[in-house]
Structure formats: structure tokens, C-alpha cells
């Protein structure tokens with residue numbers, strides 16, 4: 435197959451940032467995706483419906499009037515979030531989920547939740563309203579090895595949470611382990627998961643063997659090969675529980691190429707192409723559309739997109755570093771070649 439036309443994908447986990455960075459990066463996602471779940475880990479974080487609405491307006495302004503892109507907003511949970519905040523979020527047409535960052539787990543998570551099982555009234559309100567909880571699923575316990583933090587989170591936090599709140603709807607974001615794949619499979623429809631392109635493509639050798647490559651550093655951290663293999667099986671799984679979430683997370687070049695580099699891979703410029711390459715090499719292009727464009731809308735209770743995206747087997751070079759207000763952002767795999775080229779089909 436050298437050409438394939440699929441329903442327009444959505445990105446169920448995306449960081450667009452703010453200000454000059456937002457202006458520089460937003461167009462890359464809008465060129466491919468119809469909608470995206472917008473992560474709220476700005477500085478300061480997006481914690482209220484009014485802040486989410488204002489952020490949504492800034493995203494739409496950055497894109498201009500003809501983008502057709504719909505930002506699906508989320509609220510950042512803190513120790514101070516109330517059940518009333520959740521009721522208000524659930525009633526708002528632009529807020530589609532709330533995000534749980536265990537405090538200290540990842541980039542801009544300092545204001546996150548200290549003890550996820552302690553926010554009982556918030557979890558009860560989520561269960562009552564049906565608003566999904568998106569989770570960065572890693573424990574922050576310094577005694578737990580960084581490569582085990584996701585698997586330990588499932589045992590210590592996610593399992594008890596799903597038992598206590600049997601109707602709570604949860605998306606385990608950016609899963610990276612065989613344990614996460616098995617756990618998502620073991621639960622009913624109310625638990626879904628997103629998978630990034632970079633976790634499907636690479637194991638931790640890509641980051642650490644033959645030199646340390648900071649652009650491969652993201653959280654949860656890349657794992658060993660057997661985990662990547664489990665993710666590949668999940669991505670092509672007919673269950674519909676796994677869907678595309680790029681976790682495209684731009685940072686200034688200097689913050690990544692540093693003695694203490696920050697976590698995040700900016701994959702948006704070629705996101706769908708990277709997934710296409712993965713599915714193609716698995717001989718599973720026929721499963722791509724379900725993963726990129728059908729499973730996510732089903733989980734979130736939204737219609738599928740009407741537009742179509744054309745994928746051609748036409749090699750392209752991943753863009754050079756992008757200028758944004760004096761800083762530079764380096765796309766993941768910048769300067770390297772990908773096998774596919776995606777273009778939106780005109781309506």
C-alpha cells in the first residue's frame with residue numbers, strides 16, 4: 435500500500451504551551467488533527483473553567499480563523515480542586531477531561547496532587563458526572579526506580595482508585611510498559627490509554643547507547659525492548675481501548691540540551707507520519723485509522739471527524755529547528771527521514 439486515506443486523526447494528549455511557543459507550534463497539530471486534548475500544565479497551571487476558556491481563546495487566536503481545529507480543554511487538578519469545580523467543568527461544553535499529575539512526577543507538575551487517593555470528593559464528582567480523568571501514571575516515591583514508576587503506580591494508585599470508584603472513567607496517558615498494557619486490557623470500557631509515537635518507535639537504547647541523547651528524554655522514560663513490543667501489540671489491538679496521544683511536548687533547545695535536560699519530545703510536525711511508519715513496518719496499516727481516528731472519539735463520546743487525511747509513501751525530512759520568539763525548538767528526529775507524508779484532503 436503506497437497511499438491510504440483515513441478519517442482525520444485527533445491527538446488525545448497534546449502540549450501546546452502559551453505565548454510565542456504556542457504561536458510557533460500550534461499550526462503543526464492543526465495541519466493534521468481535527469481536535470486535541472490540550473494539556474493544562476502551563477505555568478501557572480490551568481485550574482479553572484474560566485482559565486481553560488481563556489486558554490482556548492488564545493489557542494484559537496494563534497491558529498487564525500480558518501484552521502478548523504478544535505481544542506478540547508482540560509483542568510489541572512491540585513490539592514485545592516473542589517467537587518464544585520468538577521461539576522462546573524462537566525457542565526462546560528469546552529472542557530472534556532481533568533488531568534491528574536502526581537505532584538513532582540513530570541514537567542510543570544509541582545502544583546499537582548500530593549496524594550491521588552486522598553482527593554475523594556473530586557473523584558466522586560468525576561464518577562458522578564462521567565467527566566474523564568486523564569492520568570500521568572507514575573509514582574514520585576524517590577525509593578522507586580524511574581523505570582518502575584509506572585508499574586508501581588498501577589498497583590499503588592490506579593488499581594485501588596478504580597476499585598473504589600467503579601464508574602470512574604480514566605485514560606492512562608502515554609503508557610510505556612507491558613504492565614500498563616495488561617492492566618488496561620484487564621479492565622472494562624471505562625479505562626482507555628494513549629500511546630505516543632516515540633514510545634512505539636524506540637526503546638531506551640536509543641536514548642542511552644553510544645551517547646546520551648536528550649531529545650529522547652521524556653516521561654515516562656523510554657523502557658526496554660520487551661515493553662515496546664507490548665505497546666506495538668496494544669496499538670493494533672482490536673479492543674478499541676488504545677488510541678493516539680502524541681504527548682508532543684516542545685521545550686526550548688537550551689532546556690533540553692543541558693546538564694539537567696528537561697523531559698518532553700516535540701513530535702507534532704510529523705506525528706501521524708511516525709505512527710504510519712510504525713503500523714506499516716508491522717504490516718498493520720489497516721489498523722491505523724482505528725488507532726488515530728476512531729477509538730479516541732468513541733471513548734470521549736464525540737463524533738468521528740468528517741475530514742480525511744491522505745498518507746502517501748513519500749519520504750520527507752523532519753523539519754529543522756523552529757524559531758519561537760528568540761528561542762529555538764528542535765523537532766523530535768529533526769533532519770532525519772520519515773517514510774510517509776500526510777496531507778489533509780480538501781473538503
Ligand SMILES: NC(=O)N[C@@H](CC(=O)O)C(=O)O
Nearest residue numbers: 449540541652653683697698
Ligand atoms: N512527557 C514529558 O516528558 N513532558 C511533558 C509532561 C508530561 O506529559 O508528562 C511536558 O509537559 O513537557
Ligand SMILES: [Zn+2]
Nearest residue numbers: 540570653654
Ligand atoms: Zn505526563
Ligand SMILES: [Zn+2]
Nearest residue numbers: 449473681683
Ligand atoms: Zn504530556
